Amino acid sequence: MRRLLPHPMLSFAIALLWVLLANDFSLNTLVLAAILALVIPAITAAWWPDRPRIRNVPAFVAYLLLVLWDIVVANIEVAMIVLFKPDREIKSAWITVPIDLKHPEAVALLAGTITMTPGTVTADMSPDGHALLVHSLHAPDPDAVRDQIKSRYEARLKRIFE
Numbered sequence: 001m002r003r004l005l006p007h008p009m010l011s012f013a014i015a016l017l018w019v020l021l022a023n024d025f026s027l028n029t030l031v032l033a034a035i036l037a038l039v040i041p042a043i044t045a046a047w048w049p050d051r052p053r054i055r056n057v058p059a060f061v062a063y064l065l066l067v068l069w070d071i072v073v074a075n076i077e078v079a080m081i082v083l084f085k086p087d088r089e090i091k092s093a094w095i096t097v098p099i100d101l102k103h104p105e106a107v108a109l110l111a112g113t114i115t116m117t118p119g120t121v122t123a124d125m126s127p128d129g130h131a132l133l134v135h136s137l138h139a140p141d142p143d144a145v146r147d148q149i150k151s152r153y154e155a156r157l158k159r160i161f162e
Contacts, residue, residue: 004038006045009054011037053161060160066152067113074118081119081138093139094123097132097146099154104129106161113153120145 005011015037022029054060081090097114101107107129111122114134124133139145 005041007041007048010041014040055162056160059156063153063156063160066156067116070117070152074120078118078137085138090138091140093136093142093145095134095136095139095142095146097134097149099130099132101154101157101161103161106157107132110149110153110157114149 015033018033018036019025019029022033099107099110101110107125111125111132114120114122114132119137121135122132123135125131126133134145134149136142136145
């Protein structure tokens with residue numbers, strides 16, 4: 001079974017994404033989704049020697065819902081800043097966020113989460129992999145932004161992956 005589905009979650013995600021992109025729930029679409037879901041993970045399995053282990057699936061689902069909520073809220077906040085805040089009052093900042101995550105997949109998910117949330121973007125990672133450089137559109141208190149990233153996202157990712 002492991003040879004047929006080396007990464008079951010990836011296979012599921014590929015099939016679901018294909019059906020959503022095709023915007024068609026026909027037999028042809030499902031067959032092609034199944035083929036892609038089997039072939040792509042099998043071809044790329046050599047580059048994934050250690051599969052990421054999600055230790056807490058309910059926490060992962062809760063994390064996804066939290067991120068979706070934060071994206072909606074941040075969109076509204078960024079729109080308010082752009083539309084109504086004078087340029088001289090916008091306090092952009094570069095923030096170094098130290099990270100304690102051990103798994104590269106968790107670090108990548110944290111960096112992606114920061115980037116997907118409007119108003120912030122992950123710009124760089126330290127050479128030792130223990131800090132992210134984040135730009136925030138409006139951060140009157142950069143330490144509060146750093147602390148929020150660590151408590152809201154990194155702590156949850158630790159529970160999910162470690």
